[in-house]
Amino acid sequence: MKLSKSTHYALHTMLHLTLSHAEGHTSVSKLAGHQQVSTTYLSKILTKLVKAGLIVSVPGANGGYKLKANWKETTLLDVIQAVEGLPPIFDYCEDHNPSCIIQQSIQKAEKNFLEELGTMKIADLAEDARNVPHH
């Protein structure tokens, strides 16, 4: 039950894009330079964020990535689900009792977990990060 390494790359990138939002587009090579990840691999991850509508991409010279219009609304949940997809934590009971109490209980806890992540906005986190020594 762990978040993938790709999600870490995505979150780190979102933080950088938010902190440098005023400077326009940023190329994947610059974004990858801040992390130990190849440009092509990070690009695949960022394409997921594009398709989820969290960031915008522009190909060609001086192109790159930038945040979407109302970027201040993007939450941790948005980024995590864009990368990880939407499968529930516990889903091994398809052909079994759908009213199973175990299933219901775990999904209830998961729902609260996701809702809490949905209240945490990247913009707020970035604002906090601006005030502490960072790498």
Added chain:
Amino acid sequence: MKLSKSTHYALHTMLHLTLSHAEGHTSVSKLAGHQQVSTTYLSKILTKLVKAGLIVSVPGANGGYKLKANWKETTLLDVIQAVEGLPPIFDYCEDHNPSCIIQQSIQKAEKNFLEELGTMKIADLAEDARNVPHH
């Protein structure tokens, strides 16, 4: 970010052991009979529950598994952590900033998630399951 199939086997088994607790020990072959899993593989999973102190095993004829003494206190969290271990959902920042706001936020949400699972007792779930058609 999914719970393993093994955890499902473990939870299902705990439900059965709780519902048939008055009948003494139950062999792994009977427990496996209720699910699509081999006896040797389920045995490995149940050994984790034994080492975590959630159930008790007795080898030899008429042996098997039964719940521990104060079995009414066992929660979903106990079972999940016994099988899955204790690694945090998000732990890719060992050699980075330990005060990272992303890390802190996700771990805070995870903490609440685990605490909620820690309030859900298997005994209560079994009591509910007793009153509905089950397989």
Added chain:
DNA sequence: GCTATTATAGACACACATTATCTATAATAG
């Protein structure tokens, strides 16, 4: 138009954890 730059997509390989089987051993009841 031409060229350099940059994102995107597909094929492919690699590493790793999960799942599962088989076999051997230890312990217990009768």
Added chain:
DNA sequence: CTATTATAGATAATGTGTGTCTATAATAGC
């Protein structure tokens, strides 16, 4: 002593995540 049952080790199969390489498409600047 024998049948039964849990435990442990070795090993294989499977699937997913991670990563690389190459080719293609789109854009800016000249």
